[in-house]
Amino acid sequence: MAFRRLxxxxxxxxxxxxxxxTGCGSGEPxxxxxxxxxxxxxxxxxxxxxxxxxxxxxxxxxTTVRFGFGSxxxxxxxxxxxxxxxxxxxxxxxxxKTVTDASLASTPTTFARNRLQIAVPADDPAGVDDLxxxxxxxxxxxxxxxxxxxxAAAVKALDAAGLEVTPVTLEQDVKATLTKVELGEVDAALVxxxxxxxxxxxxxxxxxxxxGQAINDYPIATLAPAPAGDLARRFVDLVLSQQGRDVLTxxxxxxx
Amino acid sequence: MVTINRAGPVEPHGGSTAGRRPSGRxxxxxxxxxxxxxxxLVxxxxxxxxxAPWPTLLERLTEPHVLEALRLSLLCATxxxxxxxxxxxxxxxxxxxxxxxxxxxxxxxxxxxxxxxxVVGGVALLLVLGRRGLIGHSxxxxxxITLPFxxxxxxxxxxxxxxxxxxxxxxxxxxxxxxxxxxxAATLGASRWTVFRRVTLxxxxxxxxxGAVLCWARALGEFGATITFAGNFPGxxxxxxxxxxxxxxxxxxxxxxxSLVLLAVSVVILAGLRDRWVSTP
Numbered sequence: 001m002a003f004r005r006l007x008x009x010x011x012x013x014x015x016x017x018x019x020x021x022t023g024c025g026s027g028e029p030x031x032x033x034x035x036x037x038x039x040x041x042x043x044x045x046x047x048x049x050x051x052x053x054x055x056x057x058x059x060x061x062x063t064t065v066r067f068g069f070g071s072x073x074x075x076x077x078x079x080x081x082x083x084x085x086x087x088x089x090x091x092x093x094x095x096x097k098t099v100t101d102a103s104l105a106s107t108p109t110t111f112a113r114n115r116l117q118i119a120v121p122a123d124d125p126a127g128v129d130d131l132x133x134x135x136x137x138x139x140x141x142x143x144x145x146x147x148x149x150x151x152a153a154a155v156k157a158l159d160a161a162g163l164e165v166t167p168v169t170l171e172q173d174v175k176a177t178l179t180k181v182e183l184g185e186v187d188a189a190l191v192x193x194x195x196x197x198x199x200x201x202x203x204x205x206x207x208x209x210x211x212g213q214a215i216n217d218y219p220i221a222t223l224a225p226a227p228a229g230d231l232a233r234r235f236v237d238l239v240l241s242q243q244g245r246d247v248l249t250x251x252x253x254x255x256x
Numbered sequence: 257m258v259t260i261n262r263a264g265p266v267e268p269h270g271g272s273t274a275g276r277r278p279s280g281r282x283x284x285x286x287x288x289x290x291x292x293x294x295x296x297l298v299x300x301x302x303x304x305x306x307x308a309p310w311p312t313l314l315e316r317l318t319e320p321h322v323l324e325a326l327r328l329s330l331l332c333a334t335x336x337x338x339x340x341x342x343x344x345x346x347x348x349x350x351x352x353x354x355x356x357x358x359x360x361x362x363x364x365x366x367x368x369x370x371x372x373x374x375v376v377g378g379v380a381l382l383l384v385l386g387r388r389g390l391i392g393h394s395x396x397x398x399x400x401i402t403l404p405f406x407x408x409x410x411x412x413x414x415x416x417x418x419x420x421x422x423x424x425x426x427x428x429x430x431x432x433x434x435x436x437x438x439x440x441a442a443t444l445g446a447s448r449w450t451v452f453r454r455v456t457l458x459x460x461x462x463x464x465x466x467g468a469v470l471c472w473a474r475a476l477g478e479f480g481a482t483i484t485f486a487g488n489f490p491g492x493x494x495x496x497x498x499x500x501x502x503x504x505x506x507x508x509x510x511x512x513x514x515s516l517v518l519l520a521v522s523v524v525i526l527a528g529l530r531d532r533w534v535s536t537p
Contacts, residue, residue, distance in 0.1 A: 071505065073504075073505040073506065074504070074505070077504070077508060140405070142487070145488065145502050145505070147502050147503075147505040147506045148505055167489070168405040168487060168489060169405050169487025169488050169489050169493070170487075170488050170489055170490075170494075170502075171483075171487070171488060172483060172488065172498075172501060172502065172505075176483070176484070179379075179484075180487070183379075183382050183383070183386055183388065184386070184387055184388040185382060185386050185387050185388075185404050185405075
């Protein structure tokens with residue numbers, strides 16, 4: 001546990017110094033206790049959770065929500081290594097399991113589901129219409145690496161369709177995969193519906209039936225040593241509420 | 257014909273005489289921070305060694321994908337260093353020896369890849385050399401060449417990120433070198449090219465070697481620009497750092513093994529080279 005304490009200090013100390021130097025502490029009400037909740041969330045939640053964070057701050061004046069967005073697996077590793085987070089929202093049950101196995105999280109709840117789509121550049125240079133077109137050797141395809149959730153889902157979907165695709169690259173996360181399509185470096189990629197919507201028209205999404213067999217569950221949990229225990233629970237409640245669901249649905253997530 | 261004593265030119269101010277070094281007790285004001293600095297650099301390595309899964313080390317090492325990634329890493333870093341030498345040494349010479357307008361700006365521009373986050377460097381390369389990039393577009397249209405997702409793309413990304421190390425190191429050596437030797441050679445009728453080849457280059461060779469070593473090491477560890485520009489596919493673009501990153505997603509222990517391999521290989525090669533090239537007797 002010495003390591004945990006040390007790493008906590010590694011974060012707190014520079015923050016204290018910064019506060020001291022700038023001389024503008026964020027007006028913490030005297031005796032109110034913890035006013036900050038730290039949320040680690042999968043990269044695909046960047047847009048929705050930032051919005052939910054603003055809603056939360058508005059509903060709880062004086063509180064701040066800090067986010068760490070990144071690959072679920074990396075975040076899970078960081079939590080196991082003692083990163084001071086209060087809430088963890090992962091893009092797959094497998095990455096959440098890393099944290100629950102270390103007895104660091106409450107029982108996770110699935111709060112959203114995400115479905116794959118074929119993403120093609122807006123002008124669709126290779127004329128991709130369905131999943132079968134990705135097997136054409138002339139079509140350059142980007143997939144996520146199998147080690148990350150979107151890659152595992154892609155393999156599952158392609159298996160379900162009985163298709164074999166040779167990608168030109170296996171990207172380390174879904175945003176990197178999407179970037180390759182946005183820049184027109186590949187003709188098609190398998191990404192989440194939410195990524196297609198978030199790209200705002202720079203890529204076109206094509207739904208395909210086999211995606212139904214590779215739907216990704218997003219679990220959320222409060223973390224066991226959460227310094228902001230009560231606030232952490234209230235943030236999770238917000239994500240699970242109707243208001244939270246509306247934000248998520250608008251971004252293309254499906255209800256669990 | 258001009259020859260240069262490899263022990264180094266005579267210093268203009270007649271400072272050091274060969275072989276005489278300051279003696280007496282080591283000043284703790286220097287030794288203490290030096291040891292702290294060393295510990296700071298070496299401790300993370302010790303951390304890797306402690307956490308390494310020693311019992312399964314050998315079987316993990318001999319997995320074909322590990323050897324494949326290692327081979328690719330060494331190949332690409334070496335070719336990238338060669339490219340940097342071919343382009344970087346002349347560039348350093350230009351910056352150090354030719355007075356042209358905007359030289360200070362050009363010198364600052366050379367360091368851009370050092371400052372740029374490598375992933376941004378990768379995106380920038382895509383915007384220029386990608387399939388729809390400024391130059392990449394015509395490359396594909398005229399010659400059918402596409403760089404992204406190829407081994408050549410890896411070399412391009414590594415050279416882009418590593419070249420400043422070489423240029424800065426060689427330029428520093430050129431500025432420190434005594435120009436009177438070059439002037440003497442020129443008075444004796446040598447052309448600028450001959451002066452460069454026979455006088456300047458031998459004089460700054462230790463600087464070139466040191467720069468090449470830095471450049472190679474940087475290329476070997478390159479991650480961000482490579483994965484962004486060249487992608488990540490086993491056998492063609494998945495170098496060791498990319499393999500380490502992916503392994504970290506699922507199997508941190510495998511990532512440690514891969515990192516150790518990369519470290520061991522680079523330390524052995526660099527230690528070997530330093531003695532041969534860079535040491536000054």
